[in-house]
Amino acid sequence: MSRPHAASIVEDAWNSRMNSVLASRGWTPRAVGHTGYGSTDFVRVLGRVLLSRHPEEVTIDAKRLPDSGEDVGQELGPEPRVRGWRAFLTAQLMNAEVDVRIGDVVHRTSSDRSGYIDLTVTGHDLTPGWHEVTITPVGGISAQAPVQIVGPSVRFGLVSDIDDTIITTALPRPLIAAYNTFVLTEQARNIVPGMAPMYRELLGDHPGAPIFYLSTGAWNTEDTLNRFIHRHGYPAGALLMTDWGPTNTGWFRSGQQHKRVTLHRLAKEFPQIQWVLVGDDGQHDPKIYGDFARDRPDVVRAIGIRELTTTEQVLSHGLPVSNEGFAPRVRRPVPVVRAPDGYGLLRQLRAVLAQG
Template structure:
């Protein structure tokens, strides 16, 4: 109708991962609604939460990626504005920094777009290619594993409250979590650069919120792997694996020579998922750490699962200190 001004366009690149020959980038093309992730005002927090969940995607639109060596990769967004770009490219490690991060640039590649595009149509992206010094990878949950969330609260009211009425900077990490993750990242040599992957059931709409939380509380930088809001709302079939499980299995497939440590909590289904993965890859999973949550029935259920499972070291821990002690005894950390 021409009454409302249209927002400019942007491209959000999700931090992803790849290998020396596998370029794998993902993200989403959206309208730029100027979401303020740092505002503390209640009204702004509610509006920003709504904007995150009710995003306006740019569907079926051509985009392109420019690598540091000037190689161009072309792609297209899907019906929900998401893109996944996979290409076989040789010697990608030569384009990474000392931590294994490869930087690239995204842009819209559709001459018919008449809308304003922010950042002069240049959007930064990154993917991680683990260092050759890495001895293992870490796949960690986020909710109630490193971030106080309340996933076991009645009707998940704390999750709803925290997501809407708290900004990322004011959210509290679990005590000692960032220190433990940095120790795992540095490894037993202190210089291993072991990759950390953050895997959550949260929707991609919360990506920038979670990215800011991790950066603000000085967690090691790592790919953040979430799921679409459509998947978040839909029911799985009985034989369908949870998205978190699929992501971890894809990590194991991508890095066949890299063992993993799995970290989660006892609140929902991390124990079931991690034990099933460890049974499938008994030589690849070095340890499982599950943080205790304040829910007696779920705690008892998880303890029962761990008592029956003896193949991989699997610990229910009350604090980061317990996990650090075990990791040090097993020479995962210095």
């Protein structure tokens, strides 16, 4: 077994020391629930354990079980003017024992070195649809986490990128992540025209079908992104994010590798589903999706690429993009459609999907 990277050793030592100091001052473990998913065979529960100074504190919770199409913007009320950097002022509790209640059964697990919970349980009594599970750190405050159980008859699903696909900021790529995360208030993020209606219509054609929002962004921004998604009418679905901290092999995680691994995991977990993959041409989505379609053409129904404007392309790359991954006159295993917004993509995707 190889020795952990120096960055992770330093981070673990710092977090361990911080946990001890805060616990000695009366800070309490508090669970945070992220949206999970599963099938009738398994359920994946996602969350985090933090140390809280005030046990009675309540965080804004945009996660709710989807229902009959209520006006989510009305339900959430005025959008909070919260700077993104506040989401990173957290004290994660590493290696904390946690009880996860799924239905009537309690499962014991523990948080990882960054406080995250990622528990997969095989065998449960949850029916297809949306449910809530309870995450309770031992001696701490519980949180509810929504999970979507996909029925065995579902044959269609969506995977969507986030930055420049459903959210646009028109900033240079090196600054987008930092600016979105640390500076912008939530109401300053802009939607990409037509994407929310496209997702609603495609999922409306396939009742019970899931959507996954696949991003290289940090888990700390999950609450903010969930509020954005609900407020602007995007369908509810699990956000599959990353931890930006050091790993056992280096200073930073590979965002591209995260997306590749997640796509293959979804294909394995839902072998009956044909996926429509949606991204943009301003980063690595064409290459990642193209490689996945080449490896698994049996599970990819179509790829939709949102074309960035010239300004967005220059800001994203600094020079024109060469359609990485989708060179002209190269035979591709699955259909690829392109348009500048969701309205154009929907027309083309409907034509592709109608072909059977």
